[in-house]
Amino acid sequence: MADRAQGSEGGGAKLVDVARLANCSLATASRVLNGNPRVGQDERERVMRAAAELGYVPNGSARALRSTRSRLVGAIIPTLDHAIYATMVEGLQARLAENGVSVIISTSHYDLDLELEQARLLVERGAESIVLVGSTHSAQTMALLNQKRVDHVFTYTSAAVESGAAIGFDNEKAGAAAARFLLDLGHTRLGMIAGITTNNDRAKGRLDGFLAEVAARGHDPEAVPVVEGAYKVESGRQAMRSLMDVQHRPTAVFCGSDILATGAIKYCHQQGIVVPKDMSIVGFDNLEIAELTAPELTTLEVPAREMGSLAANYILAPATQKRHLRQTELPIRIIVRGSTGAAPRP
Amino acid sequence: MADRAQGSEGGGAKLVDVARLANCSLATASRVLNGNPRVGQDERERVMRAAAELGYVPNGSARALRSTRSRLVGAIIPTLDHAIYATMVEGLQARLAENGVSVIISTSHYDLDLELEQARLLVERGAESIVLVGSTHSAQTMALLNQKRVDHVFTYTSAAVESGAAIGFDNEKAGAAAARFLLDLGHTRLGMIAGITTNNDRAKGRLDGFLAEVAARGHDPEAVPVVEGAYKVESGRQAMRSLMDVQHRPTAVFCGSDILATGAIKYCHQQGIVVPKDMSIVGFDNLEIAELTAPELTTLEVPAREMGSLAANYILAPATQKRHLRQTELPIRIIVRGSTGAAPRP
DNA sequence: TTTTGATGTGAAAACGTTTTCTCATAGAGT
């Protein structure tokens, strides 16, 4: 990388070589390769043959420079280590690749300054659009994207946005749905293990929605013990331990992620707390691991892959259709499995 | 995306604007921004100030075109849906980002032709290096990379390579280690649930190594039942069912992935087969889920993240040091947990 | 004083495309 060996005549054929071999001008060769219809049948074939024979690969930088279209899209996600984000990128990438668009990926590790840095790099690379996670971003990041006229789409959120598009779901509604589900089962003492809410509007939204619903149903949200934990099984386990230390132990716990929920179940196992008889647990995301715990995990399904492919659709859409797609709220289903049950008799 | 709105004077400041504001030449401005030391202190400061004031962001395409250095690296992995690959990319990306290098990601879904297509796209985008998974690739892909002088590194394998570098581990040795471990526990009837071996040298290598060790220890490898399954929990479950259908049921099964192993354990649970009393199970990868099964999974640890960051190191290394790094074999540890035990008395 | 070498700066070429003109040619309409 430090020193690029640009061999004697290596590298490869350029468009001018193709044109020479096809016995036509640079302009014509370019037109053929770009599918411009204003060029004759015979000419077209000669160029195609020449290009194939030389193994011609266009120089994307030159093309991007001249045409201002890089066919590059950037994605900034918190981390690839969490399946929920990796899957979204998979959906995004798959759909874009079908259309010859490449994805540059970068990670922010939930740090807004790092995100700004990554965004600057993406703009520099010529990304035509940038996919972000959530709605909380530094003012500078937004200013950059708007000033440089870089289209962008927020995922995992359906909050109204000033610019770009939002394609996701309503985290507060989802949190409320979880509360409603547990309250309907007769639980009155709820608890929550939330993701770290700092700079994380999704984790915050789920928590807020959960507590709001508790209040709406006439209970005291202040009485709901809440512990935050990083998205690791072990933090879920420890968070569950903390929840069991409180005065009035909850009989049902909502976790901001299946990872946390899995840790919570693990703790219950270790302590002989029977799920769901003694304790109901609800997760979030519907990861593959939700079916691996015993009992299997009741959870809220997040359409990660779909958000990615819908973001791709938005990006690929012509400007005229973009308005329609600016705000897409996907439904969140609750998947009921074995980890939840009726509240124990007091 | 269809039509790039290149606003009246939007877009942003160019280098010439910076130079004008700093009252110097284009050349000087360029030198300052690239850290070229042959420029005066005052001049340097004026340029820096001007760039900051204008919010100047260089045009990567132009830079890449002229300098033939794109600061772009490509990665082609089977899928982002499997944590083992996502984690490798995370390691790769993290290390490269520290050095201002961006990663374009694309997926092949285990299809060599698709991989070729992605490789061509990456070359077109100006990727200076490409990270591949495994050692099995189409001849055309290799020809392309060699002809276009694109450096490349193979991961998840330590096989000798004709070009580029290999940074990974020996899948055959790993398979053999699994066999040795189970044989040492006294098991004589082994089975294996392998990943799909078509176009997958890693899955194939683990299988081959496993059988080779069985043979080396004086057993008949032909007698070892083998089922292949896609990397899904459900296929692991079904594969286990098939294995139980054979004449002499195995007492220990080696799975080519933790995902498969998890499915296998699930099947055992459902059928009342007690792990590890009646059945020992060994996984591969040491994913986070390996600690979630009951009992926890004995498995071989794959240094996914480390492979990614080492690949990045190779890519970033100056040409003089690359020779040293061309072949890196990482050790594979076996992590013994509860899913394995002594062979049952006959 | 003259030469040398180091240092800082600028003018202009170059990178490989796409795109805008411009110009033929030919067939259709008068």
Place this chain on the structure above:
DNA sequence: ACTCTATGAGAAAACGTTTTCACATCAAAA
């Protein structure tokens, strides 16, 4: 026979950088 329009093709400009070359300036060495 003459213009007009449609079609196909080429010459050259343009995209925004980096880099080469040339040229000052000035301190140190001769």
